[in-house]
Amino acid sequence: MREVHYKQVVEAVKEIAIKANYELPEDVELAYQTAIKREEAELGREVLQQILLNIKSAREERMAYCQDTGVAVVFVEIGQEVHVVGGSLEDAINEGVRKAYTEGYLRASMVYDPVFERKNTKDNTPAVIHYRIVPGDRLRLVFAPKGAGSENTSRLAMLKPADGWEGVKRFVLETVKLAGPNACPPFTVGVGIGGTFEYCALLAKKALFRPVGDRNPDPVGRRMEEELMEEVNKIGWGPMGFGGTVTAVDVKVELYPCHIASLPVAVNIQCHASRHAEIEL
Numbered sequence: 272m273r274e275v276h277y278k279q280v281v282e283a284v285k286e287i288a289i290k291a292n293y294e295l296p297e298d299v300e301l302a303y304q305t306a307i308k309r310e311e312a313e314l315g316r317e318v319l320q321q322i323l324l325n326i327k328s329a330r331e332e333r334m335a336y337c338q339d340t341g342v343a344v345v346f347v348e349i350g351q352e353v354h355v356v357g358g359s360l361e362d363a364i365n366e367g368v369r370k371a372y373t374e375g376y377l378r379a380s381m382v383y384d385p386v387f388e389r390k391n392t393k394d395n396t397p398a399v400i401h402y403r404i405v406p407g408d409r410l411r412l413v414f415a416p417k418g419a420g421s422e423n424t425s426r427l428a429m430l431k432p433a434d435g436w437e438g439v440k441r442f443v444l445e446t447v448k449l450a451g452p453n454a455c456p457p458f459t460v461g462v463g464i465g466g467t468f469e470y471c472a473l474l475a476k477k478a479l480f481r482p483v484g485d486r487n488p489d490p491v492g493r494r495m496e497e498e499l500m501e502e503v504n505k506i507g508w509g510p511m512g513f514g515g516t517v518t519a520v521d522v523k524v525e526l527y528p529c530h531i532a533s534l535p536v537a538v539n540i541q542c543h544a545s546r547h548a549e550i551e552l
């Protein structure tokens with residue numbers, strides 16, 4: 272059994288939390304560069320230029336790309352042959368988040384309790400952590416800070432199987448229409464179809480981490496992505512909602528089998544601050 276020390280996890284989480292907040296991934300930057308050529312509205316092109324300038328400034332000046340540094344969402348893949356020593360994995364992840372948000376000057380946005388007092392926890396903990404056991408002896412961590420503007424416009428529906436593809440499409444497009452400028456477009460739209468109520472939402476979130484431009488290897492998923500991408504960009508929100516032809520730089524669909532009587536669909540809207548960073552230990 273391979274061992275990974277608690278402190279290694281703390282430092283790794285701190286590193287990727289800061290990186291994710293300061294540096295947008297290259298594929299995302301490239302997507303905005305390409306989008307300028309596609310955007311028909313002059314104001315839309317100007318907004319995309321500002322977004323690219325913001326990416327450059329944040330990276331070079333080592334500061335957060337957006338003031339909303341988000342909920343600390345962490346996806347963990349734990350090889351079944353790896354053992355964390357020196358403390359619990361969950362504590363290590365939260366300590367890494369704490370260090371990143373305090374030492375990296377990132378805004379603390381978490382409040383407890385969520386309804387009445389809404390008192391800031393001051394260090395952006397606790398993280399929202401999703402674990403998956405996989406073969407092997409590695410520990411893979413993906414950090415994806417999620418701002419509230421776009422998360423708040425995300426939706427889930429338990430459709431009837433008879434609603435079919437038309438029902439799914441209607442729900443996705445309605446969600447993008449409702450999101451509008453409040454969710455800071457251009458978006459990456461993550462769509463989960465199938466599974467159960469909670470698993471469908473997770474599929475939609477995970478869909479956001481696939482590189483921009485990458486298509487679902489399943490021909491059905493691929494067709495859905497292409498059709499949705501075209502329809503979403505006809506909505507006309509454009510960059511930052513000023514109107515235009517680039518409302519989304521990508522739509523990603525993740526499919527999973529579901530119950531004979533169900534058709535769950537979840538749409539996770541990702542704003543232009545499409546942030547994630549990963550590390551393997």
Ligand code: SF4
Nearest residue numbers: 337418420421455542
């Ligand atoms: S929705 Fe995204 S870009 Fe807009 S404020 Fe929130 S994190 Fe920043």
